[in-house]
Amino acid sequence: MNAITANQPLSGDQKITSENETFILGFFKPGNSSNNWYIGIWYGMITEQTVVWVANRETPITNTTSSELTISDDGNLVLINQFKTVVWSTNVKGSTLNSTHEAVILDSGNLVLRDKSNSSRVLWESFDHPAHTWLAGSKIGLNKTTGVNQRLISWKMRTTLHQYWKSGKWNGQYFDSIPEMELYTHLSIFSYSFVDDKAGTYLTYWISGNWSITRIVMDISGQLKGLTWRKSTQIWGTSSVNPKAQCDVYNWCGAFGSCDSDFLDTCHCIKGFTEKNPVNWGLKDYSGGCVRSTALQCNQNGSRKGDEDRFYEMSNIVFPDNSQRIGSSNGIKDCESACLNNCSCTAYSYSNGCSLWYGDLINLKDGDGVGGETIYLRLAASELPNTKSKKIIVIVVVCIGVFLVICLAFVLSLILRRRWRLRKLRRVEGRMMAFTYRDLLYITINFSEALGRGGFGSVYKGILPDSTVVAVKRLDGICQGDKNFRAEVSTIGMIQHLNLIRLIGFCSEHDKKLLVYEHMPMGSLDRHLFGNTSARLSWNTRYQIALGISRGLHYLHEKCRDCIIHCDIKPENILLDELFVPKIADFGLAKLLGHDFSRVLTSMRGTIGYLAPEWISGTALTAKADVYSYGMMLLEIIFGKRNRRQEENNDVSFFPAFAAKKLVEGDIQCLLDVNFVDDANMEELERALKVALWCVQWEEDSRPSMGKIVQLLEGLTNVSMPPIPRPFEIFADNPYSINYFSNTSSNVSSN
Known part of the structure; x- marks a missing residue:
């Protein structure tokens, strides 16, 4: 036909x-x-x-x-x-x-x-x-x-x-x-x-x-x-992407949403506004934009009432589109009045003249500190503090406080006594909080609720006085003095990235060394890969988790002042927030423990399956050791099973060898986790599998850097066919019946 x-x-x-x-x-x-x-x-x-x-x-x-x-x-x-x-x-x-x-x-x-x-x-x-x-x-x-x-x-x-x-x-x-x-x-x-x-x-x-x-x-x-x-791979390859930066897509964040290119091109609502559709924002669809939390107080006839609308200063902002220039303005006060006298005016700026914006603010972007400008956003007066009202509130609060002290002295004394336990809480270098051991006993209720245990120590749930939920890790094997420990922790605390767990504070009292982290409600990645909840992780979620981990490691290896090697990358050390955004935990702890930390690593369950060959040979470690561990973990993320496991006949199956063989044969769909075999993107699957096998090359010079891995997973660079890692070739013909590791020792077999 x-x-x-x-x-x-x-x-x-x-x-x-x-x-x-x-x-x-x-x-x-x-x-x-x-x-x-x-x-x-x-x-x-x-x-x-x-x-x-x-x-x-x-x-x-x-x-x-x-x-x-x-x-x-x-x-x-x-x-x-x-x-x-x-x-x-x-x-x-x-x-x-x-x-x-x-x-x-x-x-x-x-x-x-x-x-x-x-x-x-x-x-x-x-x-x-x-x-x-x-x-x-x-x-x-x-x-x-x-x-x-x-x-x-x-x-x-x-x-x-x-x-x-x-x-x-x-x-x-x-x-x-x-x-x-x-x-x-x-x-x-x-x-x-x-x-x-x-x-x-x-x-x-x-x-x-x-x-x-x-x-x-x-x-x-x-x-x-x-x-x-x-034709060779039977897939669509990406040859160009425009615009390169997601923040350059017009109206990506919707009305009154601002795009932050420093944090994965994410959007946030500016002050005085909330997400119009929070569900879509959780799915990273920001097109609905933001709506005002409090309506402006202009009358319907266009006039204004006193000072019911005021302006909020936003600095370091790339100007939104569609401003209107006013040529005759005698200063910033005249510019402010021009905007305030028009109920349709939502913002103004004064830089070599007056510019006004009417209606929705579109295409807002956070500046990079170089090209940012200052804009004044119109908000209802209730959204901003008022100096006179503030003084009145202070006087009223003081009077009420004195009255309560006199009338309820006993009750207040009990409250003050409890709060006194946190009296030594203080900031270190404007970011970190120094806790006493008594502080941590109080916020964890004597370490009563355990969240888990790792090679570096146990983790407990805690609640700060402002109701912030935290995770408190008790470190084992720390021999550093107080001064050196504080210096190292302070350095780690300065590291900020979307895919790295945030260190809130620490405790250092004699042999008691503890760290306080932000709490991750979804727990560690291994629970979702190998536990009963694995069906919840779709292919897209897993791919985004793998990409996020690579970005975090790239930051540690190449963006920090000193390269930080994690030394223990595995699913147990990847934590997930409520939106399944991955955050690398325990980075920098190897440095705190000093160079003699092999005892901790080799005693941890499953860690032996992620160790790069350099660990066994005793050569100096580089960031490529993390790349090897990442590759092993990436295989587990893709396939939903451990890279090595004990079989019923006491043999140890080594899954990466089987995966390498199937990649060469072009039969990769059989490797998929059955939970998402129908919705997997085959182009992404092949790309991730190739990246993983490049990462686990035996020679560290053959492994890509984490910066290169980010580009490969983002599809900005093509991935060539990796060679089968040298030890894998031995087992490629029968990978599910191999004794790659000894059943009586935790050391890697010489075979």
């Missing part, structure tokens, strides 16, 4: 193909779990079904047998569902339409509605109505005749997001803010054409020569990604 006519509709599993079978049009559903069916176009010459255009994205159907795509009586191409209702149409208007038209798909991927007797007379084409994919020859812009905005809109399952970013100016050959366009133009790979005439304003491109299958997709992140089909 190569055309759709009034007498030959398309339904069920029927399809039409282009002349060279390059593209296919038919019914499809996105994913095995979906009950929705769509009419779409996908590649016919590659194994993985890749949809490039969808007709009825907003109106899916549930029955393809009794639904059909056909030519209507008025000559339009229409989709009719099982209830005989038109759910999608080309909507071409004109007296020349008739039922003799036909719809065909061209080898360019363009679906056209044309006159059957005159094929050159095209009435409608899908290239004028792109979905989420930009194919060569398709137009992005504005059709001035129909008024249709020809744009890419991201699409993933049933979710659509409208995102924008700035391409820069057109210089005649390419947009100057897209370096890939310049590169491809100079290499004669792509030819771009920007048209602005009476018919429309649009951009299109063509692929020169016999290049691989290439497409450009508007991702759900708002980034425009160039993808190329790789």
Whole structure:
């Protein structure tokens, strides 16, 4: 079937193909779990079904047998569902339409509605109505005749997001803010054409020569990604990403949301605002933006009432878009009055003149300390402290306090006595808190609730006076003096990163050495990988956990003033917050213990499976030892099982050897954890598996740095096929019946 006519509709599993079978049009559903069916176009010459255009994205159907795509009586191409209702149409208007038209798909991927007797007379084409994919020859812009905005809109399952970013100016050959366009133009790979005439304003491109299958997709992140089909690996590879930084995606954080590029491009609501949809924010969908906690007090007629609205100073901010400049302003006070006298004004700034913002503040970004500016945000007076009111409150509080002291002396004495136990709590270098041992006895209720035990000591739950829940670790084997211990702890406490556990304080009294950390409600990663809760970790969650851990190690190895080697990377030392964001724990403790800490490590359950070969040979350790441990742990994250375990016949199975063999054979799906075998992204799976095997190379010079690993997992750099690590080759033919470790010793076998 190569055309759709009034007498030959398309339904069920029927399809039409282009002349060279390059593209296919038919019914499809996105994913095995979906009950929705769509009419779409996908590649016919590659194994993985890749949809490039969808007709009825907003109106899916549930029955393809009794639904059909056909030519209507008025000559339009229409989709009719099982209830005989038109759910999608080309909507071409004109007296020349008739039922003799036909719809065909061209080898360019363009679906056209044309006159059957005159094929050159095209009435409608899908290239004028792109979905989420930009194919060569398709137009992005504005059709001035129909008024249709020809744009890419991201699409993933049933979710659509409208995102924008700035391409820069057109210089005649390419947009100057897209370096890939310049590169491809100079290499004669792509030819771009920007048209602005009476018919429309649009951009299109063509692929020169016999290049691989290439497409450009508007991702759900708002980034425009160039993808190329790789025949050797049968996967789509990422060739370009624009914009590079997520914070540069226009309106990524929504109205009154600010993007912080220093912390994984995360969003937060500015002062006086809260998330409009907290559930979506928890899923990292910030497009809904933020709403005011307290409404402004302007009257409906536009006048203001006294000082009920005031301004909050926000420094180091990259200005939001769409400001209006006021030329005649005599100073910052006049600028403030100009904004205050207009109820639509939400912010102002004064820098060589007055700038005002009206309505929503869009595209706010936290400055990097160099290019940031100061902006004054309009808030209700109740959101900000008032000096006069504050004085009155202080006087009232003092009077009430004196009265309570006189009347309730006994009760207050008991309260003060309990609080006196924390009297020595103090700040160290503005960040750390120094606790006495009595303090920690009090907040942990005599160490009554244990959270777990590791090689460095036991961990207990505690609650600070401000109700903050903390984790208190009692360290074993610390021989350092008080002065050196405080200096080392202070250094560790200065380290701040999203994927590193935050050290709140410490205690150092004689032989009592304790550390106080932030509490992680979801516990350690091993409970979710190997316990009864493993089904809760989807593939996407596991991949994001692996990526977050790599970012934290990258920070320790390369971003700190001195390189910090963790020495004990394993799932037990990865903690998860309520959103399953991973945080590396126990970093820096090896330094606190000194160089003689092998006794602690080798006594810990499962740690022997993560030790790099350098530990056994006795050579000096480098950051590559952490890379090896990370690789072993990454295999466990992917497959949901220990990298080594005792079998019923007392043999020890070594899973990495089996994984390496399956990667070479190209049969990696059999390795997947059964809990998410259906929703795993096979491109990410192969990428993660290759990264893991690069990490566990026997020679440390062959292992990548953690900075390189972050780039590989983010898809910014291609991952080549790793060689099978030398010891793995011995067991590759029979990896589940190996005695790689001795059953009577914790040392690695010489075999």
